[in-house]
Amino acid sequence: MSDPHAVTSLAALEALYGEANANSLLKVRRDIDVPSRDFIARSPFCILSTRGADGAVHGTPRGDAPGFVRVLSGTEIALPDRRGNNRLDALRDIVGDPRVALLFLIPGVGETLRVAGRGTITADPALCAQLAEQGRAPATVLRIAVEEVYFQCARALLRSGLWGDTPRPAGVPTAGQFLKSATAGAFDAATYDAEAPARLAANLY
Numbered sequence: 001m002s003d004p005h006a007v008t009s010l011a012a013l014e015a016l017y018g019e020a021n022a023n024s025l026l027k028v029r030r031d032i033d034v035p036s037r038d039f040i041a042r043s044p045f046c047i048l049s050t051r052g053a054d055g056a057v058h059g060t061p062r063g064d065a066p067g068f069v070r071v072l073s074g075t076e077i078a079l080p081d082r083r084g085n086n087r088l089d090a091l092r093d094i095v096g097d098p099r100v101a102l103l104f105l106i107p108g109v110g111e112t113l114r115v116a117g118r119g120t121i122t123a124d125p126a127l128c129a130q131l132a133e134q135g136r137a138p139a140t141v142l143r144i145a146v147e148e149v150y151f152q153c154a155r156a157l158l159r160s161g162l163w164g165d166t167p168r169p170a171g172v173p174t175a176g177q178f179l180k181s182a183t184a185g186a187f188d189a190a191t192y193d194a195e196a197p198a199r200l201a202a203n204l205y
Contacts, residue, residue: 026182029149031074032115033181035173036149039113040077041067042172043104048079048142050089050119053096058089062102064133069102075146077102077115080131080138091140094119100144108166110154110200111175117147151178154196159204 007013029036045063052058062069062079070078079102081091094100098118105112120143128137153175157163175196176189 023179024153027150027178029182030147032071032077032146032149033074035178035181036113036115036151037071038171038173039106039111039151040069040071040104040115042169043067043069043106043113045105046079047103047105048090049101049103050093051097051099052093056093058093060090066106068131068133069104070131072143077144077146078127078131079142079144080128080133081140081142082133082138083136091121091142094121094142100142102144106169106172108163108168109172110157110163110168111178112152112157114150114152115144115146115148117144119144151175154200155204158200 007016032040044066045061046069047059048062049059050057062082064080064082068080070080072078090100098120099116100119101114101116103112103114121140122143123140125137127141127143128139131138131141174189174193176187176192179192180187180189
């Protein structure tokens with residue numbers, strides 16, 4: 001069924017929206033800075049997005065105790081493959097197309113963290129042993145060479161009410177701290193964070 005209102009070009013898409021928020025452009029990084037490292041270390045859950053050589057796409061859940069995704073360096077992270085159903089949808093995709101993306105979430109936290117890059121599946125015994133849990137090492141580990149890191153504001157999770165009354169854990173990096181790191185300057189993170197609730201409430205819709 002054809003849609004006469006279908007948006008089929010970038011020009012048509014951009015005409016429907018205003019200018020990109022300046023801060024949203026500042027937040028794109030090519031490496032894992034300190035706030036990103038801390039966020040990943042506190043996250044017990046992420047969604048792994050992959051696309052296979054046949055064009056199939058998958059978004060699969062990955063979760064364990066906070067810090068189960070290991071930051072190996074400023075440009076590489078490691079995701080252990082815990083026991084599952086052995087369909088291996090995501091891993092099969094990566095064999096055909098190494099491009100991957102992760103979306104990290106933390107209960108009680110409105111912001112999320114996106115990490116994209118290229119994955120390599122390894123059965124390196126030493127790395128698998130490092131990422132063992134309850135005495136069981138993963139069969140493989142996904143090493144991701146990071147190409148883009150981006151923290152997402154809290155609007156989507158605020159609109160969804162996903163966390164309900166779950167309190168924000170202490171010590172999780174704030175939006176202001178992410179922006180301060182991104183600007184590498186005298187950005188006033190405390191004021192930005194203090195004004196965030198009113199600013200977000202006024203711009204949810």
